[in-house]
Amino acid sequence: MSVCDAVFDQQDAEVVCRELDCGAPVQVLGAAAFDKGDTQMWTQEIQCRGNESQIHLCPKSPSYENNCSHENNIGLVCAENMKVRLVGGNNSCAGRVEVLHRGQWGTVCQEDWDMTEAAVVCRELDCGEPVDALGSAYFGQGSGPIWSRIMLCTGSESTLKFCGSVEWGFYDCDHSKDAGVICSDKKNVRLVGGNSRCAGRVEVLHRGQWGTVCHDFWDLADAAVVCRELDCGEPVDAVSDAHFGPGSGPIWVNTILCAGSESALKNCGSSGWSIHVCTHSMDAGVICSGHTPSRLVNGPHLCSGRLE
Known part of the structure; x- marks a missing residue:
């Protein structure tokens, strides 16, 4: 509009x-x-x-x-703040580091690239903690300019543009030395089986494995937390009985007890993680409004x- x-x-x-x-x-x-x-x-x-x-x-x-x-x-x-993205990985929280500078995307040289710089990139992209800082074009070679030869981060900066650097636009490097990052990706909830990322069966990452949530006492307060955590607007419906199809793997929790104001589902009360008496025919789901x-x-x- x-x-x-x-x-x-x-x-x-x-x-x-x-x-x-x-x-x-x-x-x-x-x-x-x-x-x-x-x-x-x-x-x-x-x-x-x-x-x-x-x-x-x-x-x-x-x-x-x-x-x-x-x-x-x-x-x-x-x-127009400088922006950062990760390219070539299997999700948005892993890949070759690319920086938007002067209206053009370019890469960063691997020289002195370490976990300190990786921590800043992961923080800026809301991707959790750094897992690895990589060189030698681990995620494939980029194209276009190589914007910085050396980034000088302390690790506490909120964005890469706040780090010191050595010579923006310095080209004594080639794309075989492009820097990369793997972040933990802090999203612990996802919606599966719907027609958009903001509707589907609720799945939670717990102990390194995705599993479902039982529909016992599942309501709009719980749905509101999921929608907020996924930046999907307001809750439209909290559905049960495997509305979006049964999941597989573990059913992580029998009852979630959210007030509705929590920032993440794992901050809600529960009947105990890894404790359930449900089957996947009772998997909980959510429909969020989304927002454009x-x-x-x-x-x-x-x-x-x-x-x-």
């Missing part, structure tokens, strides 16, 4: 740039600065305080009426454009 420039201000911009991990807002532009677009217009007034993590969490005025057209689409330019993140469209880079 496009947003009208009459209902958008600097505080709203701060939330969008934060949601997109694009730094601080640099400029808020009206009058369809990044083209008109053809999506449906947002009709409510957005009233962000500026500290929300996502724009869909901001208060909105239900009674606001406007005569906006696509001539009034809001545009936004954010500072904001995006910036038609700008010169991913941190500027028309807000949708």
Whole structure:
């Protein structure tokens, strides 16, 4: 959905740039600065305080009426923080380290690359603890620029861009020396068998093995915790009787007792892990609302454009 420039201000911009991990807002532009677009217009007034993590969490005025057209689409330019991704591994928490710098993805040289730097990458990507710091293009050779010869992290930084470095854009290295990382991946819950990642049979990683949860006393409070842990919006339904098909392997817990405010399922009370009297015909499931993140469209880079 496009947003009208009459209902958008600097505080709203701060939330969008934060949601997109694009730094601080640099400029808020009206009058369809990044083209008109053809999506449906947002009709409510957005009233962000500026500290929300996502724009869909901001208060909105239900009674606001406007005569906006696509001539009034809001545009936004954010500072564009450096970003990091892991490429070539078997999941998003393992792979060749690639850094977005000056609008282009490039790699990092293995020289002095160790667990200290790996810890920062894992933290930045919300991937748990570092398992290994690798060189010699372990996950295959990258392409494009090699952005840094040496990263100088202490290990406590929240993002790789806060580490010291030796000569960004220094090319005394080749892609056979690309650095890589394996992180533990702290997600201990997943939904299986649904039509999206936000719906399915609840499976929990416990003692290194994925298993299911019995549906005894399974309710919306438990579902709310799963949806929150997976960043899947609000709970729509807490289903039972193997609604998404029976799982396999261990049934890890008979009864989960969540208040609904916990950040992770393993923080909830329970009848005891590895204790159950269920079969997989009683596997619990969840349907979450999911949410569509904001995006910036038609700008010169991913941190500027028309807000949708």
